[in-house]
Amino acid sequence: MKLNSLKKMALAAALSVAAFGATAKAETLDIGVLLPSPIADVGWSHALVEGFNTVKEKYGDKVNFNVVENIQEGPDADRIMNKMVGDGNKFLLLGSFGYMNGGLKLAQRNPDLSFIHASGYKTAKNFSPFTAKYFEGAYLMGMAAAELTKTKKLGVVSAFAIPELISTINGFTLGARSIDPEITVDVIWINSWFDPAKAQASAKALIAQGADILFSNAQDTPSVVSVGEEEGAYVFNLNSSMKEYAPTKYLGVVKTDWAPFFTASVEAHMAGNFDGKNEWLGMKENVVVSEDWNSDISPEMMAKIKAVEAEIASGARHVYDGPIFNQAGEEVVAAGSRLEDGAILGIDWHVQGINSPLPK
Amino acid sequence: MTPIEFFLAGTMSAATVFLLAALGELVAEKSGMLNLGVEGMMAVAAAVGFVVTYQTGNHFLGFAIAGIAGILVSLVFAVVSITFLANQVATGLAVGILGLGLSALIGKQHESLTITPPGTLNIPILSDIPFIGPVFFQQNIVVYLTILLAIAISFCLNKTRLGLAIRAAGENPKAAEALSYRVKMIRYGSVAFGGLLAGFAGAYASTIYTPLWADGMIAGRGWIAVALVVFGTWKTGRIFLGAYLFGMVSLGELVAQSLGIGIPSQLLSAMPFIVTIIVLAVISSNGARLKLHAPYALGETYDGSEPR
Numbered sequence: 001m002k003l004n005s006l007k008k009m010a011l012a013a014a015l016s017v018a019a020f021g022a023t024a025k026a027e028t029l030d031i032g033v034l035l036p037s038p039i040a041d042v043g044w045s046h047a048l049v050e051g052f053n054t055v056k057e058k059y060g061d062k063v064n065f066n067v068v069e070n071i072q073e074g075p076d077a078d079r080i081m082n083k084m085v086g087d088g089n090k091f092l093l094l095g096s097f098g099y100m101n102g103g104l105k106l107a108q109r110n111p112d113l114s115f116i117h118a119s120g121y122k123t124a125k126n127f128s129p130f131t132a133k134y135f136e137g138a139y140l141m142g143m144a145a146a147e148l149t150k151t152k153k154l155g156v157v158s159a160f161a162i163p164e165l166i167s168t169i170n171g172f173t174l175g176a177r178s179i180d181p182e183i184t185v186d187v188i189w190i191n192s193w194f195d196p197a198k199a200q201a202s203a204k205a206l207i208a209q210g211a212d213i214l215f216s217n218a219q220d221t222p223s224v225v226s227v228g229e230e231e232g233a234y235v236f237n238l239n240s241s242m243k244e245y246a247p248t249k250y251l252g253v254v255k256t257d258w259a260p261f262f263t264a265s266v267e268a269h270m271a272g273n274f275d276g277k278n279e280w281l282g283m284k285e286n287v288v289v290s291e292d293w294n295s296d297i298s299p300e301m302m303a304k305i306k307a308v309e310a311e312i313a314s315g316a317r318h319v320y321d322g323p324i325f326n327q328a329g330e331e332v333v334a335a336g337s338r339l340e341d342g343a344i345l346g347i348d349w350h351v352q353g354i355n356s357p358l359p360k
Numbered sequence: 361m362t363p364i365e366f367f368l369a370g371t372m373s374a375a376t377v378f379l380l381a382a383l384g385e386l387v388a389e390k391s392g393m394l395n396l397g398v399e400g401m402m403a404v405a406a407a408v409g410f411v412v413t414y415q416t417g418n419h420f421l422g423f424a425i426a427g428i429a430g431i432l433v434s435l436v437f438a439v440v441s442i443t444f445l446a447n448q449v450a451t452g453l454a455v456g457i458l459g460l461g462l463s464a465l466i467g468k469q470h471e472s473l474t475i476t477p478p479g480t481l482n483i484p485i486l487s488d489i490p491f492i493g494p495v496f497f498q499q500n501i502v503v504y505l506t507i508l509l510a511i512a513i514s515f516c517l518n519k520t521r522l523g524l525a526i527r528a529a530g531e532n533p534k535a536a537e538a539l540s541y542r543v544k545m546i547r548y549g550s551v552a553f554g555g556l557l558a559g560f561a562g563a564y565a566s567t568i569y570t571p572l573w574a575d576g577m578i579a580g581r582g583w584i585a586v587a588l589v590v591f592g593t594w595k596t597g598r599i600f601l602g603a604y605l606f607g608m609v610s611l612g613e614l615v616a617q618s619l620g621i622g623i624p625s626q627l628l629s630a631m632p633f634i635v636t637i638i639v640l641a642v643i644s645s646n647g648a649r650l651k652l653h654a655p656y657a658l659g660e661t662y663d664g665s666e667p668r
Contacts, residue, residue: 038471038575070575155618187617190614194574197570205615206618220472230477356618
């Protein structure tokens with residue numbers, strides 16, 4: 001009796017899966033989304049979710065999102081990606097740097113699928129890495145920080161020493177020193193995308209060290225931001241606004257709006273002309289947006305920031321315009337020239353003004 | 361606060377998480393129960409403690425209910441391994457993994473939210489002494505209570521009848537049973553006490569040390585607590601020192617970086633674990649010394665069916 005009912009259940013389940021598969025094939029595009037951290041009201045995963053919510057609004061029933069959150073980079077992620085493909089997802093959004101190699105292999109095995117991958121650098125015909133030019137926004141934050149700092153010491157709590165994060169810290173430093181060349185920057189690498197306790201202790205260590213402006217670099221939780229409010233240090237972060245966690249001390253946010261890029265990619269896939277390339281998006285594409293500025297920033301400085309912002313967006317100015325010196329004081333980019341895109345994407349050196357050695 | 365003050369004061373705060381959990385595990389192990397689910401118990405309690413504190417604004421209540429949550433998770437382990445005689449290692453690991461998943465579920469609606477931490481103790485005169493004040497006398501009250509607790513546990517284990525009963529259950533359950541101690545009850549109680557302290561450790565982590573909830577925030581601290589018990593060769597005083605050493609190492613990494621000391625940060629991040637391995641290797645190199653302190657029946661299931 002028991003066995004019978006079990007069999008029935010299994011049969012029913014199989015049928016429903018088959019039926020679902022059939023309808024799915026006819027109508028909707030199944031999009032698989034793999035996220036490295038839990039979806040919250042703020043942070044990296046939240047920004048990605050916001051991005052594909054816009055896609056959902058645009059296409060309605062034509063797209064169906066299958067989201068798996070909080071997946072550690074590594075074998076587990078590869079297994080889940082494979083399962084997603086097996087389940088019939090035709091478009092995959094891979095939300096973290098460490099999904100790169102597994103995702104690329106999968107893309108090569110399944111040429112009819114399209115992949116977009118966050119933060120990576122490898123490409124294939126159907127595999128586009130996408131990165132935000134956070135350094136553009138961080139440059140503006142640096143300018144604001146230079147006005148508000150009293151100790152002339154800025155502190156950065158940062159996840160891993162990968163080019164994306166290094167270039168952002170450099171941008172922040174360049175921006176600050178464009179206003180006040182005496183400013184120095186200290187960096188603590190916590191070597192984790194996710195350890196709020198360590199992030200908070202790092203923020204406090206930086207404050208004890210004399211920093212009065214904090215930059216929460218790629219920290220998904222408000223750990224650093226809330227320390228800023230508690231200890232009275234201005235603080236900014238990336239991806240999505242955390243103003244509510246630091247109502248008086250929030251310097252601003254370097255927000256990412258992925259909606260335009262996601263929509264274009266899904267559209268290209270549907271039209272059958274998805275073309276994998278390195279998508280490196282900034283102010284010009286309206287992907288990097290700086291907002292929620294603190295009212296303590298003077299109107300004069302705000303005007304200056306807006307002017308620089310317009311110049312960067314138009315391409316008249318670039319964060320990595322020379323002259324730029326490295327930590328050893330050697331000139332890396334000469335006056336009048338500009339650091340090439342490839343060199344920024346693979347950057348492994350800090351600019352002058354950053355005290356902390358870069359872990360190699 | 362100067363960097364050195366921050367370092368020393370932060371050490372006390374960081375060490376409290378390790379010490380609370382390790383003391384609980386010590387008592388459980390003394391009774392012969394090897395509970396490897398500390399990480400999971402801490403995670404569940406951290407989530408529960410945070411949710412309760414967030415909703416009620418009452419830190420004390422959050423702490424108390426987190427302690428109860430810790431006990432409940434530890435009882436799952438106790439029922440399976442004491443009553444149903446399952447292997448302790450396997451059960452502990454399973455309960456630990458269960459706890460991690462459960463904590464994500466409990467905390468789902470509160471992901472990435474923050475609460476205001478409770479104030480620190482302010483002792484007149486003492487707190488105002490330069491250097492000494494900020495380091496030793498401006499901590500959260502839990503930091504001091506944990507130190508008192510360590511002393512109390514040491515006393516209880518070594519000088520009282522209850523402590524003797526717990527140790528007997530861990531050294532030779534049959535003999536203990538022959539002396540009419542109820543070994544299973546003692547083990548239940550010890551495991552539950554371990555759960556209570558792991559619960560407090562979790563609540564301390566999510567409501568005082570880092571006043572926010574994020575899935576995975578315990579980040580291996582429960583495992584360090586388990587290692588600390590071996591590290592301290594089942595002696596309260598050494599576990600206490602070990603916890604403070606670990607607090608110091610985990611914080612020293614960040615301070616060294618902020619001071620711009622040129623040690624690769626990856627190496628520094630691995631330090632607490634490297635230290636654990638080295639110390640364990642040193643301790644284990646002398647097998648006799650290790651055996652002298654380890655509860656003799658640690659990890660052995662006791663079915664209690666032997667004739668008295």
